[in-house]
Amino acid sequence: MFGQVILNDDLPGAKQHHWSPYTDNGGTIVAVAGEDFAIIASDTRLIQGYSILSREQTKLFKLSEQTVLGVSGCWCDVLTFTRTLEARMKMYLHEHLKPMSTQAVAQLVSTMLYHKRFFPYYVSNIVAGLDQDGKGTLYSYDPVGHCEKNRYRAGGAAGAMLQPLLDNQVGLKNMKGELLPNITKEKALMVIKDSFISAAERDTSTGDGVIINIITKAGIEVMHFPLRKD
């Protein structure tokens, strides 16, 4: 098989070396969509194995005035995917003389991911933005492009750890009979900050800092706050 060394003798201490196109560079993304805003946040740590490659690498990519993409996973795939996506968006802009709407971007991301069904991008994606009516929307993806519209989502390395916290605080799943009120921007920010602080405690690939993008009709506000550096 490609990438394996076949040893004929059973030499003591001989090891097979593996080459793999994939590597896990960590990173967590959390996003919440409200009535007239969408917030997406990522940590800023980039790792490889047990080493830290960077403490200031954001995983958020601004696609347009209304849409931000958060991607984490294998960093090489992240870079190629975002580059190709930006090129496709530029082509759309030139062809249709208007920027892509959030819904169109969401479908494009799904198709682009599925295009690599047999050699996937090892990435975890969340698209956050405002739709045509100014309402906050959020789309989350699996590595091959299954798209789902959500109100809140945690993805990346600590995604499985943070999603239950969001279900409890934003989705109010623990409360029986509660109608889901629209979450306010302040509460959403609080929940996101708390979830990153907790993730940094328990996940080694999350930490160093958080970058938050708040998308509203007025534009995209960028906030930064520090996390544990250990």
Add this chain to the structure above:
Amino acid sequence: MALFDICGINSRSNFKTTENDELDGVLTSLNTIVNPCQLALPPLGCPSNTYSKNPVDEHGREMKINYDHGTTTLGFKYQGGIVLAVDSRATGGQYIGSGSVKKIIEINDFLLGTMAGGAADCTYWERVLSKQCRLYELRNKERISVAAASKLLVNMVYNYKGMGLSMGVMIAGWDKKGPGLYYVDNDGTRTPGQVFSVGSGSLYAYGVLDSGYKHDLTDEEAYELGRRAIYHATYRDASSGGIIRVYHIKSTGWVKISEQDCTELHYQYEEAERTSK
């Protein structure tokens, strides 16, 4: 350049600049606009031995790339048309990726497709199927039959046989011949039938479905049968759960009947049993 032409060197193949490389990457991804059946193949020999089967990181440890899988769907024909009932859980490995996946895909006003197996596979190919059905309508000035739609899907998927697609889909609709229900899967199986259940929870659903099924069910009885069968599957199968959705296909098209959380149904059935005792 003149010298290259005289020497017969193809300058593009031997002296590719980086600009061309990046553009190539974008251009190949554009192929999906022209032909949605043309997916990128990895740059190796046999695609079934690719990295995506058992990916490893640089230390040789296995990396889990978990795709969302969908489970427990059912459909049956009866005197009033076709009833489709599905759950809404998607699992990526042991993690429940989502509890509210839409497993019934609306191909057009008279055709529905269900999702079981790989979620991305089902949604992508059923979307391509909607495009092909619409093109058929425009070219032939009449609606496509269920048999033809299911045939289109199975032919598209057969091209990728053995390469790891995972789809167990039911195509249901109403055409000139009346109600039509076909089971289509990633091996290229395509069978018409009266009663089908697909997914990891299908065994449990079949138990309830087969014991309650009659051709002469009334509409309400049919909806309740489908709902109960999915509910029992969600009760016993760990990979099924969430919201239970029921759809009805009549001669005038499809209609969404109900959308209930399976825990709500559980307490409803418990209450009904207690009061009836």
